[in-house]
Amino acid sequence: MQDTFGKMLKRVARLGSLSDLDDVIKSSSILLKNTANIRWALVYFFDRERHDFAPARGYGLPQRYIRLFENTPLHPDKLPILKSMLLKKQHLLITDAGASDMVHPAFRKLLSGLTLLAVPMVARDQVLGTVFVARHASLPPYTEKGIELIKDMASNAAISVSHMRLYDETLDTAINLAKRVDTILTLDEINKAISSSLSRYKIFEKAIQGIEGIIPCAMVVIIQEERGEYFVTASHWKDESTPPLLRPDMRLSLFQSAAGNAMNNGKTHSVDTLGKIQKPGHLDRILSEAGIASLLAVPLVSRDKVKGVLMLGDRQPGGFAREETFVIEKIASQISVALENAKLYEDMRSLFINTVSSLANAIDAKSPWTKGHSERVMNIAADIAREMGLSELFVEQIKIAGLLHDIGKIGILEALLEKPDKISDEEFPPMRLHPEKGVAILSPIQQLQEVLPAIRHHHERYDGGGYPDGLKGEEIPLQARIVAVADAFDAMVSERPYKKGYTMQKALKVIEKGAGSQFDPVVVDCFRNRVAGNLTLSMK
Numbered sequence: 001m002q003d004t005f006g007k008m009l010k011r012v013a014r015l016g017s018l019s020d021l022d023d024v025i026k027s028s029s030i031l032l033k034n035t036a037n038i039r040w041a042l043v044y045f046f047d048r049e050r051h052d053f054a055p056a057r058g059y060g061l062p063q064r065y066i067r068l069f070e071n072t073p074l075h076p077d078k079l080p081i082l083k084s085m086l087l088k089k090q091h092l093l094i095t096d097a098g099a100s101d102m103v104h105p106a107f108r109k110l111l112s113g114l115t116l117l118a119v120p121m122v123a124r125d126q127v128l129g130t131v132f133v134a135r136h137a138s139l140p141p142y143t144e145k146g147i148e149l150i151k152d153m154a155s156n157a158a159i160s161v162s163h164m165r166l167y168d169e170t171l172d173t174a175i176n177l178a179k180r181v182d183t184i185l186t187l188d189e190i191n192k193a194i195s196s197s198l199s200r201y202k203i204f205e206k207a208i209q210g211i212e213g214i215i216p217c218a219m220v221v222i223i224q225e226e227r228g229e230y231f232v233t234a235s236h237w238k239d240e241s242t243p244p245l246l247r248p249d250m251r252l253s254l255f256q257s258a259a260g261n262a263m264n265n266g267k268t269h270s271v272d273t274l275g276k277i278q279k280p281g282h283l284d285r286i287l288s289e290a291g292i293a294s295l296l297a298v299p300l301v302s303r304d305k306v307k308g309v310l311m312l313g314d315r316q317p318g319g320f321a322r323e324e325t326f327v328i329e330k331i332a333s334q335i336s337v338a339l340e341n342a343k344l345y346e347d348m349r350s351l352f353i354n355t356v357s358s359l360a361n362a363i364d365a366k367s368p369w370t371k372g373h374s375e376r377v378m379n380i381a382a383d384i385a386r387e388m389g390l391s392e393l394f395v396e397q398i399k400i401a402g403l404l405h406d407i408g409k410i411g412i413l414e415a416l417l418e419k420p421d422k423i424s425d426e427e428f429p430p431m432r433l434h435p436e437k438g439v440a441i442l443s444p445i446q447q448l449q450e451v452l453p454a455i456r457h458h459h460e461r462y463d464g465g466g467y468p469d470g471l472k473g474e475e476i477p478l479q480a481r482i483v484a485v486a487d488a489f490d491a492m493v494s495e496r497p498y499k500k501g502y503t504m505q506k507a508l509k510v511i512e513k514g515a516g517s518q519f520d521p522v523v524v525d526c527f528r529n530r531v532a533g534n535l536t537l538s539m540k
């Protein structure tokens with residue numbers, strides 16, 4: 001007997017280290033059934049939130065009672081033995097349990113002729129559950145050792161459960177912490193990425209990439225208000241193509257929609273099940289038809305005004321978690337700040353462009369017969385640059401160069417006022433100084449440093465016969481080689497008081513003839529390919 005108990009105790013001790021709860025309970029039950037003539041055993045876990053004992057596992061229970069067991073939680077308030085077990089953490093033995101009012105009435109028939117032992121599962125001084133074991137009343141009563149053994153089993157099972165819960169909790173906490181750290185790092189990355197972007201589209205692109213990295217969702221749409229109307233400014237759909245009505249630049253009605261609500265109230269609006277909304281507005285209906293079930297609309301607020309809405313949608317109903325909403329609100333406020341900065345930058349840039357245009361107009365004012373020349377050179381030069389596949393930054397710079405290429409004529413034109421019939425460089429030598437004078441006028445302006453070479457060298461010839469420096473071929477800055485072609489073409493087709501303008505075809509022929517001598521042949525090729533075609537079309 002001693003040996004048997006020793007073996008059992010060893011096996012019991014092992015139970016505490018088993019990691020799988022089912023194994024723990026199953027092993028305990030088999031052990032009890034084989035050694036203590038237990039007829040059946042029931043395990044309940046105490047649910048602290050609901051304050052009841054929830055059925056967990058039943059072993060050896062007659063088939064017809066399994067469903068009853070599984071569907072019957074035990075309330076300590078209704079069963080005094082459980083209440084006292086929670087308080088005293090002690091076991092209880094009920095002989096002739098079928099007749100006892102201490103057991104649940106539904107089980108009395110099952111317990112007829114049985115002795116019931118209720119043992120608490122205690123770990124870390126807390127009752128985690130209880131084990132009921134039943135055996136026939138005709139068997140000899142439990143010995144103290146027998147009861148101790150069952151209590152040890154229950155305690156070991158409890159310790160396992162406790163370890164498992166602790167492990168789960170630790171794991172959950174670790175996962176949550178890791179998620180939070182990841183979210184914070186991603187938020188920081190989004191912030192850096194979008195606050196360093198000065199283009200609206202770059203901001204949207206970076207924000208959407210960031211959102212997708214931390215929050216699983218099927219779509220991200222950004223809507224912005226412009227003069228009382230609403231337009232889609234960014235629309236990204238994960239698995240499918242964007243619905244036609246939600247493509248960028250589409251105008252939308254926000255009437256009776258989640259986005260409209262966020263827009264009007266300046267507060268986040270969340271929809272758990274889009275399909276359940278009675279009479280949805282135009283936008284919500286489009287989203288619902290596109291398969292969106294959960295929706296989050298966060299206002300983009302800048303200087304106390306709602307300027308737009310950031311929307312996230314998912315195909316699963318149930319909405320977005322609170323923490324996700326919080327993160328999206330943070331991203332929305334970063335987007336708002338970045339958009340405000342981008343707008344300030346755009347305003348400053350257009351102020352600068354306007355100033356540059358005024359300077360160019362000043363040239364025209366001095367020489368009315370060349371009116372619009374600078375602007376046309378600007379457009380032709382930009383077209384050539386695009387045709388050559390140059391960057392947008394280059395195109396921006398060459399526009400300014402085109403606009404200002406003759407700015408140096410301002411001072412010289414004063415002297416020409418009395419000689420309107422003589423204007424060309426050949427007929428009036430001081431005119432050859434205008435590139436250098438232009439550089440002198442513009443060089444104090446920090447933002448114009450990049451275009452100074454184009455101003456200085458736009459009268460250089462590809463064969464080296466130009467001025468002011470006689471540069472040759474690739475020595476001439478590319479900006480200047482492009483402006484030279486645009487300038488010569490527009491000068492030829494324009495009417496002057498002393499000459500009739502060439503036809504487009506004739507001017508184009510002269511330019512082509514000058515390829516390799518006056519002009520860069522590559523620039524001439526691109527000019528012919530696209531620009532000449534465009535001009536012919538637009539002049540017809």
Ligand SMILES: [Fe+2]
Nearest residue numbers: 405406458487
């Ligand atoms: Fe010029």
